[in-house]
Amino acid sequence: MYSKIAGTGSYLPEKILTNRDLEGFMETSDAWIRERTGIERRHVAAEGQGTVDLAEPAARRAIEAAGLAPRDIDLIVFATCTPDYVFPNAGTLLQQRLGCPGGAAFSVEAACSGFIYALSIADKFVRAGEAKHALVVGAEVLSRVTDWSDRGTAILFADGAGAVVLNASAQPGVLSTHLHADGSHRELLFCPGGPGARSGLPAAPAPGFIHMEGREVFKIAVMELGRVVDEALAANRLDRSALDWLVPHQANLRIIQGAARKLDLPMERVIVTVQDHGNTSAASVPLALDAGVRDGRIKRGELLLLEAFGAGFTWGAALVRY
Ligand code: UT7
Secondary structure, three states: OEEEEEEEEEEOOOEEEEHHHHHOOOOOOHHHHHHHHOOOEEEEOOOOOOHHHHHHHHHHHHHHHOOOOHHHOOEEEEEOOOOOOOOOOHHHHHHHHHOOOOOEEEEEOOHHHHHHHHHHHHHHHHHOOOOOEEEEEEEEEHHHHOOOOOHHHHOOEOEEEEEEEEEEEOOOOEEEEEEEEOHHHHHHEEOOOOOOOOEOEOOOOOOOOOEEOHHHHHHHHHHHHHHHHHHHHHHOOOOHHHOOEEEEOOOOHHHHHHHHHHHOOOHHHEOOOHHHHOEOHHHHHHHHHHHHHHOOOOOOOOEEEEEEEEOOOEEEEEEEEO
Protein backbone atom coordinates (compact mmCIF):
# COMPACT_ATOMS: atom_id res chain seq x y z
CA MET A 1 0.00 0.00 0.00
CA TYR A 2 1.25 3.46 -0.93
CA SER A 3 -0.05 6.98 -0.59
CA LYS A 4 -0.32 8.89 -3.85
CA ILE A 5 -0.91 12.58 -4.52
CA ALA A 6 -4.41 12.72 -6.00
CA GLY A 7 -4.85 16.48 -6.09
CA THR A 8 -3.16 19.75 -5.18
CA GLY A 9 -4.49 23.22 -4.35
CA SER A 10 -3.32 26.58 -3.11
CA TYR A 11 -4.54 29.99 -2.11
CA LEU A 12 -2.86 33.37 -1.76
CA PRO A 13 -4.40 36.42 -0.10
CA GLU A 14 -5.24 39.24 -2.49
CA LYS A 15 -3.04 41.95 -1.06
CA ILE A 16 0.43 42.13 -2.65
CA LEU A 17 3.44 43.92 -1.19
CA THR A 18 6.16 44.58 -3.75
CA ASN A 19 9.80 45.29 -2.95
CA ARG A 20 9.10 48.88 -3.97
CA ASP A 21 6.32 49.04 -1.36
CA LEU A 22 8.85 47.92 1.27
CA GLU A 23 11.29 50.63 0.13
CA GLY A 24 8.62 53.07 1.28
CA PHE A 25 8.90 52.16 4.95
CA MET A 26 12.26 50.48 5.57
CA GLU A 27 15.85 50.99 4.55
CA THR A 28 16.12 48.49 1.72
CA SER A 29 16.00 48.39 -2.06
CA ASP A 30 14.31 46.34 -4.75
CA ALA A 31 17.76 45.63 -6.24
CA TRP A 32 19.16 44.29 -2.92
CA ILE A 33 16.15 42.07 -2.24
CA ARG A 34 16.16 40.60 -5.77
CA GLU A 35 19.89 40.01 -5.77
CA ARG A 36 20.15 38.48 -2.28
CA THR A 37 16.84 36.53 -2.19
CA GLY A 38 15.16 36.42 -5.63
CA ILE A 39 11.96 37.81 -4.10
CA GLU A 40 10.00 40.44 -6.06
CA ARG A 41 6.65 40.49 -4.26
CA ARG A 42 4.73 38.67 -1.53
CA HIS A 43 1.11 38.24 -0.47
CA VAL A 44 -0.16 39.49 2.87
CA ALA A 45 -3.38 38.46 4.61
CA ALA A 46 -6.10 41.06 5.00
CA GLU A 47 -7.12 42.39 8.39
CA GLY A 48 -9.23 39.67 9.97
CA GLN A 49 -8.06 36.93 7.58
CA GLY A 50 -6.53 34.05 9.52
CA THR A 51 -4.58 30.88 8.76
CA VAL A 52 -7.65 28.67 8.38
CA ASP A 53 -9.25 31.30 6.09
CA LEU A 54 -6.28 30.80 3.74
CA ALA A 55 -6.24 27.02 4.19
CA GLU A 56 -9.90 26.44 3.36
CA PRO A 57 -9.86 27.46 -0.33
CA ALA A 58 -6.51 25.68 -0.84
CA ALA A 59 -7.97 22.52 0.70
CA ARG A 60 -11.18 22.74 -1.35
CA ARG A 61 -9.14 23.11 -4.56
CA ALA A 62 -6.99 20.06 -3.68
CA ILE A 63 -10.09 17.98 -2.85
CA GLU A 64 -11.76 19.01 -6.11
CA ALA A 65 -8.61 18.25 -8.12
CA ALA A 66 -8.58 14.78 -6.52
CA GLY A 67 -12.15 14.24 -7.74
CA LEU A 68 -13.38 13.91 -4.16
CA ALA A 69 -15.86 15.67 -1.90
CA PRO A 70 -14.94 17.03 1.54
CA ARG A 71 -16.91 14.21 3.24
CA ASP A 72 -14.41 11.71 1.73
CA ILE A 73 -11.52 13.16 3.77
CA ASP A 74 -10.76 10.88 6.73
CA LEU A 75 -7.54 12.50 8.00
CA ILE A 76 -6.32 16.11 8.18
CA VAL A 77 -2.71 16.92 8.99
CA PHE A 78 -2.26 20.69 9.13
CA ALA A 79 1.23 22.19 9.19
CA THR A 80 1.50 25.71 10.56
CA CYS A 81 3.53 27.78 13.00
CA THR A 82 0.96 30.60 12.95
CA PRO A 83 -2.24 28.90 14.14
CA ASP A 84 -5.40 30.93 14.71
CA TYR A 85 -6.01 29.35 18.12
CA VAL A 86 -3.78 27.81 20.77
CA PHE A 87 -6.50 25.15 20.71
CA PRO A 88 -8.53 23.69 19.10
CA ASN A 89 -5.84 22.77 16.58
CA ALA A 90 -5.94 24.16 13.04
CA GLY A 91 -6.79 20.71 11.62
CA THR A 92 -10.05 20.53 13.54
CA LEU A 93 -10.92 24.16 12.67
CA LEU A 94 -10.46 23.29 9.00
CA GLN A 95 -12.41 20.05 9.41
CA GLN A 96 -15.38 22.04 10.74
CA ARG A 97 -15.19 24.47 7.78
CA LEU A 98 -15.05 21.64 5.27
CA GLY A 99 -17.79 19.69 7.01
CA CYS A 100 -16.04 16.33 7.23
CA PRO A 101 -16.18 15.33 10.90
CA GLY A 102 -15.11 11.99 12.29
CA GLY A 103 -11.55 11.31 11.13
CA ALA A 104 -8.41 12.40 12.97
CA ALA A 105 -7.42 16.05 12.53
CA PHE A 106 -4.40 17.68 14.09
CA SER A 107 -1.69 20.26 13.48
CA VAL A 108 2.06 19.87 13.17
CA GLU A 109 4.51 22.58 14.11
CA ALA A 110 7.87 22.20 12.41
CA ALA A 111 8.17 25.75 11.00
CA CYS A 112 9.29 25.82 7.35
CA SER A 113 9.67 22.01 7.29
CA GLY A 114 6.09 21.63 8.50
CA PHE A 115 4.64 20.44 5.22
CA ILE A 116 7.31 17.75 4.72
CA TYR A 117 6.71 16.58 8.30
CA ALA A 118 2.92 16.58 7.73
CA LEU A 119 3.27 14.71 4.44
CA SER A 120 5.47 12.11 6.10
CA ILE A 121 2.93 11.59 8.92
CA ALA A 122 -0.05 11.36 6.56
CA ASP A 123 1.85 8.93 4.31
CA LYS A 124 2.35 6.62 7.29
CA PHE A 125 -1.36 6.71 8.20
CA VAL A 126 -2.28 5.80 4.64
CA ARG A 127 0.33 3.06 4.33
CA ALA A 128 -0.86 1.59 7.63
CA GLY A 129 -4.42 1.46 6.28
CA GLU A 130 -5.68 4.01 8.82
CA ALA A 131 -6.71 6.63 6.22
CA LYS A 132 -7.86 6.42 2.60
CA HIS A 133 -8.05 10.11 1.67
CA ALA A 134 -5.72 12.28 3.72
CA LEU A 135 -5.68 16.07 3.43
CA VAL A 136 -2.24 17.56 4.06
CA VAL A 137 -2.14 21.33 4.44
CA GLY A 138 0.52 23.98 4.97
CA ALA A 139 -0.79 27.47 5.75
CA GLU A 140 0.69 30.55 7.40
CA VAL A 141 0.08 34.18 8.20
CA LEU A 142 3.72 35.02 8.92
CA SER A 143 2.96 38.72 8.41
CA ARG A 144 1.47 38.64 11.93
CA VAL A 145 4.76 37.51 13.51
CA THR A 146 7.00 39.68 11.34
CA ASP A 147 8.74 42.66 12.91
CA TRP A 148 8.14 45.17 10.11
CA SER A 149 11.05 47.28 11.35
CA ASP A 150 13.54 44.40 10.88
CA ARG A 151 14.74 44.44 7.28
CA GLY A 152 16.56 41.14 7.79
CA THR A 153 13.25 39.25 8.06
CA ALA A 154 10.45 41.58 6.86
CA ILE A 155 11.59 41.30 3.23
CA LEU A 156 11.39 37.49 3.34
CA PHE A 157 8.31 36.20 5.13
CA ALA A 158 4.77 36.17 3.76
CA ASP A 159 1.35 34.53 3.82
CA GLY A 160 -0.30 31.72 1.84
CA ALA A 161 -1.64 28.19 1.86
CA GLY A 162 -1.13 24.98 -0.07
CA ALA A 163 -2.66 21.53 0.19
CA VAL A 164 -2.52 18.03 -1.24
CA VAL A 165 -4.83 15.04 -0.99
CA LEU A 166 -3.11 11.69 -0.54
CA ASN A 167 -5.11 8.67 -1.66
CA ALA A 168 -4.40 5.08 -0.69
CA SER A 169 -3.03 3.41 -3.83
CA ALA A 170 -1.53 0.16 -5.00
CA GLN A 171 0.76 2.23 -7.28
CA PRO A 172 3.84 3.89 -5.79
CA GLY A 173 3.33 7.58 -4.92
CA VAL A 174 5.28 8.86 -1.91
CA LEU A 175 8.37 6.66 -2.15
CA SER A 176 10.07 7.76 1.05
CA THR A 177 10.32 10.67 3.45
CA HIS A 178 13.34 11.69 5.50
CA LEU A 179 12.92 13.93 8.54
CA HIS A 180 15.59 15.46 10.75
CA ALA A 181 15.94 17.99 13.54
CA ASP A 182 18.69 19.57 15.59
CA GLY A 183 17.34 21.58 18.50
CA SER A 184 20.72 23.04 19.41
CA HIS A 185 20.35 26.04 17.06
CA ARG A 186 17.24 27.56 18.61
CA GLU A 187 18.79 31.01 18.93
CA LEU A 188 19.47 31.35 15.18
CA LEU A 189 15.79 31.36 14.19
CA PHE A 190 12.96 31.70 16.69
CA CYS A 191 9.70 33.41 17.50
CA PRO A 192 9.29 33.74 21.28
CA GLY A 193 6.18 34.31 23.30
CA GLY A 194 4.14 31.13 23.28
CA PRO A 195 1.58 30.79 26.06
CA GLY A 196 3.79 28.28 27.83
CA ALA A 197 6.72 30.70 28.05
CA ARG A 198 8.38 31.03 31.43
CA SER A 199 10.75 33.69 32.66
CA GLY A 200 14.26 32.87 31.54
CA LEU A 201 13.38 32.47 27.89
CA PRO A 202 14.99 35.08 25.64
CA ALA A 203 13.35 38.48 26.11
CA ALA A 204 14.45 39.91 22.77
CA PRO A 205 13.05 40.31 20.24
CA ALA A 206 9.63 41.29 21.47
CA PRO A 207 7.46 38.23 22.15
CA GLY A 208 5.55 37.20 19.07
CA PHE A 209 8.10 38.30 16.47
CA ILE A 210 10.56 36.35 14.34
CA HIS A 211 14.25 36.68 15.06
CA MET A 212 16.73 35.28 12.54
CA GLU A 213 20.51 35.22 12.11
CA GLY A 214 20.11 34.97 8.35
CA ARG A 215 23.69 34.31 7.32
CA GLU A 216 24.14 31.45 9.82
CA VAL A 217 20.77 29.90 8.91
CA PHE A 218 21.72 30.11 5.24
CA LYS A 219 24.97 28.14 5.71
CA ILE A 220 23.39 25.35 7.74
CA ALA A 221 20.37 25.13 5.41
CA VAL A 222 22.58 24.62 2.34
CA MET A 223 24.64 21.94 4.12
CA GLU A 224 21.72 19.94 5.56
CA LEU A 225 19.57 20.16 2.43
CA GLY A 226 22.51 18.80 0.45
CA ARG A 227 22.79 15.85 2.83
CA VAL A 228 19.08 15.04 3.00
CA VAL A 229 18.59 14.96 -0.76
CA ASP A 230 21.50 12.51 -1.05
CA GLU A 231 19.91 10.43 1.70
CA ALA A 232 16.53 10.36 -0.10
CA LEU A 233 18.09 9.27 -3.40
CA ALA A 234 20.33 6.64 -1.76
CA ALA A 235 17.41 5.16 0.20
CA ASN A 236 15.65 4.49 -3.12
CA ARG A 237 18.83 3.46 -4.96
CA LEU A 238 18.20 6.25 -7.41
CA ASP A 239 20.73 8.43 -9.16
CA ARG A 240 20.10 12.18 -9.24
CA SER A 241 19.67 11.83 -13.02
CA ALA A 242 16.36 10.00 -12.32
CA LEU A 243 14.79 13.20 -10.95
CA ASP A 244 12.31 15.11 -13.09
CA TRP A 245 11.62 18.00 -10.71
CA LEU A 246 12.98 19.61 -7.59
CA VAL A 247 10.17 21.25 -5.58
CA PRO A 248 12.09 23.08 -2.86
CA HIS A 249 11.14 25.22 0.11
CA GLN A 250 11.04 28.77 -1.23
CA ALA A 251 13.27 30.58 1.27
CA ASN A 252 15.89 32.17 -0.92
CA LEU A 253 16.69 31.75 -4.62
CA ARG A 254 20.38 31.34 -3.81
CA ILE A 255 19.65 28.37 -1.52
CA ILE A 256 17.46 26.84 -4.24
CA GLN A 257 20.16 27.35 -6.88
CA GLY A 258 22.70 25.69 -4.55
CA ALA A 259 20.44 22.64 -4.16
CA ALA A 260 19.89 22.43 -7.94
CA ARG A 261 23.65 22.64 -8.59
CA LYS A 262 24.29 19.83 -6.14
CA LEU A 263 21.71 17.67 -7.94
CA ASP A 264 23.11 18.68 -11.34
CA LEU A 265 19.60 19.81 -12.29
CA PRO A 266 19.18 22.76 -14.66
CA MET A 267 17.00 25.50 -13.18
CA GLU A 268 14.36 24.64 -15.81
CA ARG A 269 13.70 21.47 -13.75
CA VAL A 270 13.20 23.38 -10.50
CA ILE A 271 9.84 24.85 -9.47
CA VAL A 272 10.61 28.38 -8.30
CA THR A 273 7.87 30.61 -6.89
CA VAL A 274 9.90 32.59 -4.35
CA GLN A 275 9.78 35.67 -6.62
CA ASP A 276 6.00 35.82 -6.23
CA HIS A 277 5.39 34.40 -2.73
CA GLY A 278 8.45 35.10 -0.59
CA ASN A 279 8.97 32.58 2.20
CA THR A 280 5.59 31.23 3.33
CA SER A 281 7.10 28.63 5.67
CA ALA A 282 4.89 25.49 5.81
CA ALA A 283 2.87 26.72 2.82
CA SER A 284 5.85 27.13 0.53
CA VAL A 285 6.38 23.56 -0.78
CA PRO A 286 2.68 22.81 -1.48
CA LEU A 287 2.29 26.27 -3.09
CA ALA A 288 5.20 25.52 -5.43
CA LEU A 289 3.93 22.00 -6.11
CA ASP A 290 0.47 23.29 -7.01
CA ALA A 291 1.98 25.94 -9.29
CA GLY A 292 3.98 23.28 -11.17
CA VAL A 293 1.01 20.91 -11.45
CA ARG A 294 -1.52 23.53 -12.55
CA ASP A 295 0.68 25.11 -15.21
CA GLY A 296 1.27 21.66 -16.70
CA ARG A 297 5.01 21.34 -16.03
CA ILE A 298 4.69 18.47 -13.52
CA LYS A 299 3.12 15.45 -15.20
CA ARG A 300 1.79 12.12 -13.95
CA GLY A 301 4.50 9.51 -13.49
CA GLU A 302 7.32 12.02 -12.99
CA LEU A 303 9.74 11.81 -10.08
CA LEU A 304 9.70 14.76 -7.68
CA LEU A 305 12.05 15.65 -4.87
CA LEU A 306 10.48 17.88 -2.21
CA GLU A 307 12.72 19.42 0.46
CA ALA A 308 12.56 22.03 3.22
CA PHE A 309 14.57 23.52 6.07
CA GLY A 310 13.35 25.67 8.93
CA ALA A 311 13.43 26.77 12.55
CA GLY A 312 14.24 24.15 15.14
CA PHE A 313 16.25 23.40 13.13
CA THR A 314 14.05 20.95 11.29
CA TRP A 315 14.59 19.69 7.77
CA GLY A 316 13.46 16.94 5.50
CA ALA A 317 12.88 15.59 2.03
CA ALA A 318 10.32 13.45 0.24
CA LEU A 319 10.73 11.50 -2.99
CA VAL A 320 7.40 11.30 -4.77
CA ARG A 321 6.25 9.56 -7.94
CA TYR A 322 3.54 12.00 -9.02
O1 UT7 B 1 12.91 29.40 5.82
C1 UT7 B 1 13.62 29.26 7.00
C2 UT7 B 1 15.04 29.37 6.76
N1 UT7 B 1 15.43 30.72 6.46
C3 UT7 B 1 16.28 30.93 5.49
O2 UT7 B 1 16.62 30.02 4.79
C4 UT7 B 1 16.86 32.30 5.34
C5 UT7 B 1 18.33 32.17 5.13
N2 UT7 B 1 19.04 33.44 5.04
C6 UT7 B 1 18.91 34.29 3.99
O3 UT7 B 1 18.11 34.09 3.10
C7 UT7 B 1 19.87 35.45 3.92
O4 UT7 B 1 20.84 35.31 4.92
C8 UT7 B 1 19.20 36.84 4.04
C9 UT7 B 1 18.42 37.13 2.77
C10 UT7 B 1 18.31 36.90 5.25
C11 UT7 B 1 20.26 37.93 4.18
O5 UT7 B 1 21.13 37.89 3.05
P1 UT7 B 1 22.72 37.86 3.28
O6 UT7 B 1 23.32 37.86 1.95
O7 UT7 B 1 23.04 36.72 4.21
O8 UT7 B 1 22.95 39.26 3.94
P2 UT7 B 1 23.64 39.60 5.34
O9 UT7 B 1 22.70 39.35 6.46
O10 UT7 B 1 25.00 38.96 5.39
O11 UT7 B 1 23.83 41.16 5.18
C12 UT7 B 1 24.71 41.73 4.16
C13 UT7 B 1 24.56 43.23 4.21
C14 UT7 B 1 24.65 43.80 5.60
O12 UT7 B 1 25.29 45.05 5.50
P3 UT7 B 1 26.84 45.21 5.88
O13 UT7 B 1 26.93 44.76 7.32
O14 UT7 B 1 27.58 44.31 4.95
O15 UT7 B 1 27.09 46.67 5.67
C15 UT7 B 1 23.22 44.01 6.01
O16 UT7 B 1 23.06 45.02 6.97
O17 UT7 B 1 23.25 43.59 3.72
C16 UT7 B 1 22.59 44.40 4.70
N3 UT7 B 1 21.17 44.07 4.65
C17 UT7 B 1 20.29 44.70 3.86
N4 UT7 B 1 20.43 45.69 2.99
C18 UT7 B 1 19.34 46.11 2.33
C19 UT7 B 1 20.51 43.11 5.34
N5 UT7 B 1 19.21 43.10 5.02
C20 UT7 B 1 19.05 44.08 4.09
C21 UT7 B 1 17.94 44.57 3.37
N6 UT7 B 1 18.14 45.56 2.50
N7 UT7 B 1 16.71 44.04 3.51
